[in-house]
Amino acid sequence: MRELQIVDAAELASAYAVAEYAAVVDAEPLPLRVGRRATDLEAYVPAARYAFITAWNPASRPRSDAANQAADRLLVAQLDALGVVRHPAWAQDPQGEWHEPGWLVADLPEDDLLRLAVEFGQAGVLDWPAGEPVRLRMLMPRPQAVRSPADTDWVAG
Template sequence: MTEFAPALMDQGNGDGVLIARSLIAAYEAAHYGADLPSGRMALEIGKPCPPTDALPVGTRLAVVTAWNPFSNVLSDTENASRHEALVEAIYVARLAWYPASGGDPAGEWEPEISAAVVDPSDELLDQWMIRFGQNAVVVAVVGGLAQLRLHPWAVIVDG
């Protein structure tokens, strides 16, 4: 199993994971989507997550990426390796998932390859954010609103 966390744990310098308000705003403005058997499901923070044949009302869906830890851009090769490790972790957890992505609607940063994981626990999402160095994941209960779940050690700072 590939591990990534030790090299990334220092991001918060012992004070937690520092996340600028402007970065949170960028995550909130981003467009996310999952490629379901019935087609692409769009997810936007604060907007409803509609039910589909694959995801009935009440199903929990989380869009998780391993790309660009703590928003530090890595090469496509490094990101692909990290994504493979995330997919392995999803299989180990025995959860269903669909290909997904998240991107900036203005095109200032490239879409990140992600996984839309069905019914993950908060504990598991927190473990993955720690392991893969992610500031946040998108979580929605089908029939409810999509929202950000911040890193368990998040400290929000101005900027």
């Protein structure tokens, strides 16, 4: 298990909350946004619960493509062992300067999602039940006296 050392957790949460996310289903990129419902995605991939997870750049610190790809292969192996439906996905900042591949997963139990996110050093994941807005789950304690972005939950990882 990795311990995250984030200089400014609130700033990181704000960046994740405004990031652009998409899942690719049948060669069609379907957008995901924190705080908005993912109706197109949910129509294509029926499930009770959805999540976005990546193994790239733990704690938002850049790593080599080779290291990121190796971590991604390990994540895929664990997702496949759990038998969940997965689709290629990505996240990027609004300017397109920071881009990370990841996975949209359907019906991954919450405890497995959080365990994998912590194992792969992630500071946050997207997680939401069908029909509800996409939520950002930050895997660290909420900073004191800081206004949290809407649709963001803080989970001490």
